[in-house]
Amino acid sequence: MKWISLLGATGSIGTQTLDVIRNHPDDFKLAAFSAGRNIDGAKKIIREFQPEFVSVAEKAGCDRLRTEFGSAVTFGHGEEGLVEAAVYPKADMLVNAVLGSVGLLPTLQAIEAGKTIAIANKETLVTAGHLVMEEARRHQVDILPIDSEHAAIFQCLQGENKDEVKRLIITASGGSFRDLSREELAHVMVKDALNHPNWSMGAKITIDSATMMNKGLEVIEAHWLFDLPFEQIDTILHRESIVHSLVEFRDNSVKAQLGTPDMRIPIQYALSYPNRMALPGSNRLDLAEIGQLHFQKMDKARFYCLKLAYEAGKIGGSMPTVLNAANEAAVTAFLEEKIPFLRIEQLIEKALARHNGIKHPDLETIQSIDAETRSFVRSLISF
Structure with a gap:
């Protein structure tokens, strides 16, 4: 039995991770999860999987859940709740499926706690890959990729x-x-x-x-x-x-x-590694x-x-941090229909051009650069 902590449980990767857990109830159990602002989604997951700890984005949502479920579940909120879910003592593995650089701190804390990391949150490694991999080596923690491309490379490298x-x-x-x-x-x-x-x-x-x-x-x-x-x-x-x-x-x-x-294939491989399991409901590949x-x-x-x-x-250094932060801010603006599509790349290029790179930034510096870059991009959008 492997106990899972899942960050981003109501998102695309999160719901497919839950499907894998659902298909293998004797192999995987959900110990803790985060659900952002999707309180109704969180309620459904709690009822079905009966986790011990749940975190949401805001205190109001946390209070709503606590009122409905009482002491049967422990609740948290905000960044502190996200970290608490990531390091939940009962969990053997953290599945990081949140969106954006918000996944960085929980991942670092989970590594320090000795959890195996299954990562679908690419922004964590883009923003601070040097810190994450250094900590993983220091604590002898496995980082298992969930993105289909990295999972494919990981599988191709087995035995090589x-x-x-x-x-x-x-x-x-x-x-x-x-x-x-x-x-x-x-x-x-x-x-x-x-x-x-x-x-x-x-x-x-x-x-x-x-x-x-x-x-x-x-x-x-x-x-x-x-x-x-x-x-x-x-x-x-x-x-x-x-x-x-x-x-x-x-x-x-x-x-x-x-x-x-089918993203459930790489998700399940990360959860079951180094073994493979049957995947109900997945279509076979028919090359003919x-x-x-x-x-x-x-x-x-x-x-x-x-x-x-x-x-x-x-x-390298802090430049990928700027790349990621500028992209997140620009994509948000596009989705809100504040800028045209090609403006995304223009904003990213402007943010990169103005940044004086730092060779080996620490976590505090990365967080500061991330916040400052987002502010700069938003200032350009406002004109």
């Missing part, structure tokens, strides 16, 4: 010598606007951007997929997870989202991990039925956010 890896090849669907020109992108609307061709995801990550920033963040995340330089991490456009990523070795052989676009798989070179002039991510990652 990392020194024999020539490069990682991360696949990208191209997102909602993969067939549009730069000129056509100037006129796209929020509802169009949220219509992803392959995956069902939350709003922010769907926009990141459309700008290709999602792939840029994954490149930076892969750098930290697999300890390889950016020169050995490539991206390739793959429309079908069947090949989730590839690893090329020094003898020019290539291993790929394939599967249907698919017939063809398509691949295309990535155009960084077309997908400018990917270019910015590579540049920020190579500079």
Whole structure:
């Protein structure tokens, strides 16, 4: 039996994690979870999974839940509650599925508490990968990737010598606007951007997929997870989202991990690692039925956010913190229909250009830079 603490339980990855737990009641139990502002969603999870601790964003929501469930469950709220859920003593593993850099502090605290980390919150590693991986090594804690691309690379590397890896090849669907020109992108609307061709995801990550920033963040995340330089991490456009990523070795052989676009597969692999389990309700991959798989070179002039991510990652230090914070602020503005689509990349570029990088920032410095960058981007939006 493995006890799970789940941050972001009502989001896309969170609900699919709950589905995995639901399908294997003798193997996994939910010890604690966070649910942001989705109080009704939290109530349903409490009734079904009977966790011991629950955290929500605000005290008012916490009070509502406490009134309904009494002392049967312990409740918390805010950042303190998020951390308490992450380090909950009964939990063996933290599944970090929250959105944005809010996942950083709970992850660091859970590492210090000796929890295995299953991470779907890429912003944690983008914002402070050096701190996270240093702490993981110091406390001998495993960081297991949930993103389908990183889970694919992780599986391809099983039984292999990392020194024999020539490069990682991360696949990208191209997102909602993969067939549009730069000129056509100037006129796209929020509802169009949220219509992803392959995956069902939350709003922010769907926009990141459309700008290709999602792939840029994954490149930076892969750098930290697999300890390889950016020169050995490539991206390739793959429309079908069947090949989730590839690893090329020094003898020019290539291993790929394939599967249907179902996030429960990498989630379950992280929860059950190093073993595999049956996955009820998942469709088998039928290559004969698919017939063809398509691949295309990535155009960084077309997908400018990917270019910015590579540049920020190579500079390192505090620059990826700025990249992520500026992107989050700009995407929020786009979703609120305050800026056009191409303005996202322009705001990110302005934030990066004005920042004087810090080589090895500590947590306090990272948090300060994150907050200052968001404020700067919002100031540009207000004009």
